[in-house]
Amino acid sequence: MKLTSQQIAQIEETLVLNGIQYDDIKLELTDHIASAVEEKITFHGVSFEVACREVFENWTEQLRPTSSHWVGLINSSPKIVLDKWVRTTKQLQLKALLIALFPTVFFAYFFNGKQNKFDYTLLVQIFKTMCFAISLSIIIFKFLIFKSNIKTSFSLYFNKNSTVFFIFLFFYGLGFIPIKLSIWDFGTSLFFILLLSFLFVYSLFCIGLAYQHLQFVKKLKLS
Known part of the structure; x- marks a missing residue:
C-alpha cells in the first residue's frame, strides 16, 4: 500500500519533533520509515497509525539525543546525526593530518641543516596570504549557507567544524598570531x-562539506 502525501508529511513531522531538522537526513529517513510502514500495513493488515508507531519504536535508539567529545559535549543531536558527524570529523581529521605530513617531511628533509641559508620572510608571507584567503572563503560559504535557508547535515558539520579553525586562520592571516618560522629554531x-x-x-575539506550542502540545495530546488 502506497502512503498518501499527508501520511508521509506526518512521518516527516514526527522526525522533526525527534530532532531531525536536516533535510538530507530527513529525506533519507522518511524514505526508510515510509517503506517499513507500507510493508507493515500490507503484510500485517494494521492501520497507518499502528504501523507508524511500531516502526518509530524500532528507531528509538537512533533518534535518542546524544553527544560526543569528538565534536564537543555541548553539541547534542539525535544519535543517527551525531554518529555521522563523528565519523565524518574523524575521517577528515585523519586525512588532513596524513596529507599535512607531506610538506612537513619535505621541509624536514630538504631544509634541515640549511635553515641558516633560507629566507623565511617570503614563506611566512605566503602562509599569511593563504590563511587569510581560506578564512575569507569560509566566511563566503557561511553566508551562502545562511542565504540558502535550508539545513543539512553538511551545513551542520561545516559550520561547527570550521569555526575554530577559521578563528586561527583569520588571526594568522592578519598577523595577530605570529607564524614562528625561524632560522634559529628548526624544531619550532x-x-x-x-x-x-x-x-x-x-579547512579545505570543511569547504568541501559546504559545497556538498549547496549541491544538495540545488537538487532539492530542481526536484
Missing part, C-alpha cells in the same frame, strides 16, 4: 609547517 619551524598544513587541508 617544523611544528608550524605541520600545524599550518593541517589547518589548510582540514
Whole structure:
C-alpha cells in the first residue's frame, strides 16, 4: 500500500519533533520509515497509525539525543546525526593530518641543516596570504549557507567544524598570531609547517562539506 502525501508529511513531522531538522537526513529517513510502514500495513493488515508507531519504536535508539567529545559535549543531536558527524570529523581529521605530513617531511628533509641559508620572510608571507584567503572563503560559504535557508547535515558539520579553525586562520592571516618560522629554531619551524598544513587541508575539506550542502540545495530546488 502506497502512503498518501499527508501520511508521509506526518512521518516527516514526527522526525522533526525527534530532532531531525536536516533535510538530507530527513529525506533519507522518511524514505526508510515510509517503506517499513507500507510493508507493515500490507503484510500485517494494521492501520497507518499502528504501523507508524511500531516502526518509530524500532528507531528509538537512533533518534535518542546524544553527544560526543569528538565534536564537543555541548553539541547534542539525535544519535543517527551525531554518529555521522563523528565519523565524518574523524575521517577528515585523519586525512588532513596524513596529507599535512607531506610538506612537513619535505621541509624536514630538504631544509634541515640549511635553515641558516633560507629566507623565511617570503614563506611566512605566503602562509599569511593563504590563511587569510581560506578564512575569507569560509566566511563566503557561511553566508551562502545562511542565504540558502535550508539545513543539512553538511551545513551542520561545516559550520561547527570550521569555526575554530577559521578563528586561527583569520588571526594568522592578519598577523595577530605570529607564524614562528625561524632560522634559529628548526624544531619550532617544523611544528608550524605541520600545524599550518593541517589547518589548510582540514579547512579545505570543511569547504568541501559546504559545497556538498549547496549541491544538495540545488537538487532539492530542481526536484
